[in-house]
Amino acid sequence: MGLKGKAWKFGADIDTDAIIPARYLNTSDPVELAKHCMEDADTSFAQKVQPGDVIVADKNFGCGSSREHAPISIKYAGVSCVIAKSFARIFYRNAFNIGLPILESTEAVEGIDEGNEVSVNAETGTITNVTKGETYQATVVPPFMQQIIAAGGLINYVAERMKVKKMYKIAVLPGDGIGPEITEQALKALKAVAEHFGHEFQFTEALVGGAAYDAVGHPLPKETLDLCYSSDAILLGAVGGDKWADLPPELTPERGALLPLRKLLGLYANLRPAVVFPALANASTLKPEVVEGLDIMVVRELTGGLYFGEKKREDLPDGTVRVTDTLVYTTEEIVRIARLAFELAAKRRKKVTLVDKANVLESSRYWREVVANMAAEYPDIEFNTMYVDNAAMQLVKMPKQFDVIVTDNMFGDILSDQASQLTGSLGMLASASIGGKIGLYEPSHGSAPKYAGLKRANPIATVMSGAMLLRYSFDMEKEAKAIEDAVTEVLKKYRTRDIMEEGLQLVNTDEMGDRIAEQILAG
Ligand SMILES: NC(=O)c1ccc[n+]([C@@H]2O[C@H](COP(=O)([O-])OP(=O)(O)OC[C@H]3O[C@@H](n4cnc5c(N)ncnc54)[C@H](O)[C@@H]3O)[C@@H](O)[C@H]2O)c1
Ligand SMILES: CC(C)[C@H](C(=O)O)[C@@H](O)C(=O)O
Ligand SMILES: [Mg+2]
Structure with missing residues (x-):
C-alpha cells in the first residue's frame, strides 16, 4: 500500500478532543466529522488538508477519551496516514479498526518538517521524505493488522475472512459415456483452484441419466434432485446413449433427467461461449484467418419452445400415425432471455444478433417484435436479426461478425454445436445454464459413447464449464480466469486427439486434466 502527500505537523499529547471536539459527537456521519477534523488544534486544517496528506505528530497522539470518531474524522478528511513518536493505545487500536494506517517512528517525526512531501510504505514501515531525500524506518505493523488496514477496517476484514471461509457445495453428476472421465478432470481443476486461492469446495457425487436408471430405475432419482437443491452449483458430465434411447420418453436420460433438471431449477439461459484459443487457430477445419481470435457467446433459451411444448403421438384410424411437437413462448420468457443477452453484450463487443425463422414461424415473429422493441432501450448496442438458415451459413463463412447470438431452444442447440467446430472441436x-438460484454447468457436447472409457475424449469443455461455474455461481472472476489461462497455456504444448497438431504432445483425458491442474497451481 503506497501512501503519499504533504506533511502536517502537530505537537505532543494531541487528545481526541482536539482531533474531534466533543460538541460534534452528536453525529456519526464520517463526512460531517471530517469537516471538523483537528479543529481545536488547527481551526482551518479540515479546509487545507488534501487527499493523501499525512499527519506527523509528537508522542502520545490520540490520548484522552476512547472514541472511534477521532480516527474516522482523520480518515474521511483525506489523511492517508498518521506518523507519530507514539500513540495512545486505544487510539492505536481504533485506527486499525476503522482502517486508518498509523506508524510509530521518532526519527521520521524529527526529520519531517511541515509541508514536506512524504511517501509511506505501510507494509515495510519505510517512510520517505521526498523533499529532503531522507528515509526513515517505522515500527513494522504486524501482518494481521496490515490486513485489517488493507481491507479498510475491521468490519470489512471480518466480512472478507468469512467470505473466504464459506464452504461452497458443488453437486457432481458424472452421468454416462465419457461423462465420468471428463468430470474427473474438471474436479482436478476446481481442486487446484481451491488450493491455490484458499477456498473450500465440497464435492458430492450423485447418479444421473442412464447410470441412475441402471442403478435405481429412474434417470433423475429423488436423492439426486435433493442434492442439487441443497447445493450452491451443479457440475454435470453428460447423459444418454443408445442403451437407453428406446425406453419410454420419461425414463430416457435426456427427457427424464436433463430437461427436467433444467426446468425444475429454472435455468432459462444457456450460455455457450465459442472461443478460439490462440494456439488452436489451426485446429479448426476452417481456415485459420476465418476463426483466429473468434469469441462468440451463444445465448440459448433453455426451458421453453419445442423442447417443452405439448407432444403427442396419435394412432389414426387408417393405421398411420400423427405426431405433434408444440412450440410455445410467452412474452416473459422472451424478455428475460433477451435482457440477459443485451446485458452480456454490454460487457463485450456490444452486438446482439437475434436468430429466428420469422419468415415462417409465428413464435419467431413475436420474438422479433419483442426483442427489437427492447433493443431501443440499449442504444449503445448494435442489434440485428438473421434467419436461422442464413445464420448457419454465416457462422462458417464469416463467424467473426457475431458477438452475442440470442435464439430459442432448438436453434440454440443446433447452432452452438456448429459454433463449437469453429473452436477446433x-x-x-463449455456451457453455463443459469437464471435460477442454482446454476448447472456442463459441456455442450454429449456422452460420446464410442469413446467411453477409452480416455481419449477432450475434457476441456468440462474444465471450462468449471470456470463458468466459478464466474457465474460464485462470482470468482480471477479464479475462473486462472482456469482459462491455464488451458491457454497447456494448449501450447499438449493436445487430446480431437485437436492434435503436428509437433505437439498427444495426451489422454487424464493427462490433459493433470497438466491443466498443475498449470493452475503454478499460477
Ligand atoms: N448435455 C448432454 O448431456 C448431452 C448433449 C448432447 C448429446 N447428449 C447425448 O449424448 C449421446 C450421444 O450423442 P451425439 O453422438 O449426438 O453427440 P456427442 O456430443 O456425444 O458426440 C458428437 C461427436 O462429437 C464427438 N465428441 C463429443 N464430445 C467430445 C469430446 N469431449 N472429445 C472428443 N470428441 C467428442 C463424439 O465422439 C461424436 O463424434 C446421445 O444420447 C445424446 O442424447 C447429451
Ligand atoms: C441431450 C439433449 C437433450 C441436449 C439438448 O438438446 O439440449 C443436448 O443436445 C445439449 O445441447 O445440451
Ligand atoms: Mg446439443
Whole structure:
C-alpha cells in the first residue's frame, strides 16, 4: 500500500478532543466529522488538508477519551496516514479498526518538517521524505493488522475472512459415456483452484441419466434432485446413449433427467461461449484467418419452445400415425432471455444478433417484435436479426461478425454445436445454464459413447464449464480466469486427439486434466 502527500505537523499529547471536539459527537456521519477534523488544534486544517496528506505528530497522539470518531474524522478528511513518536493505545487500536494506517517512528517525526512531501510504505514501515531525500524506518505493523488496514477496517476484514471461509457445495453428476472421465478432470481443476486461492469446495457425487436408471430405475432419482437443491452449483458430465434411447420418453436420460433438471431449477439461459484459443487457430477445419481470435457467446433459451411444448403421438384410424411437437413462448420468457443477452453484450463487443425463422414461424415473429422493441432501450448496442438458415451459413463463412447470438431452444442447440467446430472441436465448448438460484454447468457436447472409457475424449469443455461455474455461481472472476489461462497455456504444448497438431504432445483425458491442474497451481 503506497501512501503519499504533504506533511502536517502537530505537537505532543494531541487528545481526541482536539482531533474531534466533543460538541460534534452528536453525529456519526464520517463526512460531517471530517469537516471538523483537528479543529481545536488547527481551526482551518479540515479546509487545507488534501487527499493523501499525512499527519506527523509528537508522542502520545490520540490520548484522552476512547472514541472511534477521532480516527474516522482523520480518515474521511483525506489523511492517508498518521506518523507519530507514539500513540495512545486505544487510539492505536481504533485506527486499525476503522482502517486508518498509523506508524510509530521518532526519527521520521524529527526529520519531517511541515509541508514536506512524504511517501509511506505501510507494509515495510519505510517512510520517505521526498523533499529532503531522507528515509526513515517505522515500527513494522504486524501482518494481521496490515490486513485489517488493507481491507479498510475491521468490519470489512471480518466480512472478507468469512467470505473466504464459506464452504461452497458443488453437486457432481458424472452421468454416462465419457461423462465420468471428463468430470474427473474438471474436479482436478476446481481442486487446484481451491488450493491455490484458499477456498473450500465440497464435492458430492450423485447418479444421473442412464447410470441412475441402471442403478435405481429412474434417470433423475429423488436423492439426486435433493442434492442439487441443497447445493450452491451443479457440475454435470453428460447423459444418454443408445442403451437407453428406446425406453419410454420419461425414463430416457435426456427427457427424464436433463430437461427436467433444467426446468425444475429454472435455468432459462444457456450460455455457450465459442472461443478460439490462440494456439488452436489451426485446429479448426476452417481456415485459420476465418476463426483466429473468434469469441462468440451463444445465448440459448433453455426451458421453453419445442423442447417443452405439448407432444403427442396419435394412432389414426387408417393405421398411420400423427405426431405433434408444440412450440410455445410467452412474452416473459422472451424478455428475460433477451435482457440477459443485451446485458452480456454490454460487457463485450456490444452486438446482439437475434436468430429466428420469422419468415415462417409465428413464435419467431413475436420474438422479433419483442426483442427489437427492447433493443431501443440499449442504444449503445448494435442489434440485428438473421434467419436461422442464413445464420448457419454465416457462422462458417464469416463467424467473426457475431458477438452475442440470442435464439430459442432448438436453434440454440443446433447452432452452438456448429459454433463449437469453429473452436477446433465440440470438446472445447463449455456451457453455463443459469437464471435460477442454482446454476448447472456442463459441456455442450454429449456422452460420446464410442469413446467411453477409452480416455481419449477432450475434457476441456468440462474444465471450462468449471470456470463458468466459478464466474457465474460464485462470482470468482480471477479464479475462473486462472482456469482459462491455464488451458491457454497447456494448449501450447499438449493436445487430446480431437485437436492434435503436428509437433505437439498427444495426451489422454487424464493427462490433459493433470497438466491443466498443475498449470493452475503454478499460477
Ligand atoms: N448435455 C448432454 O448431456 C448431452 C448433449 C448432447 C448429446 N447428449 C447425448 O449424448 C449421446 C450421444 O450423442 P451425439 O453422438 O449426438 O453427440 P456427442 O456430443 O456425444 O458426440 C458428437 C461427436 O462429437 C464427438 N465428441 C463429443 N464430445 C467430445 C469430446 N469431449 N472429445 C472428443 N470428441 C467428442 C463424439 O465422439 C461424436 O463424434 C446421445 O444420447 C445424446 O442424447 C447429451
Ligand atoms: C441431450 C439433449 C437433450 C441436449 C439438448 O438438446 O439440449 C443436448 O443436445 C445439449 O445441447 O445440451
Ligand atoms: Mg446439443
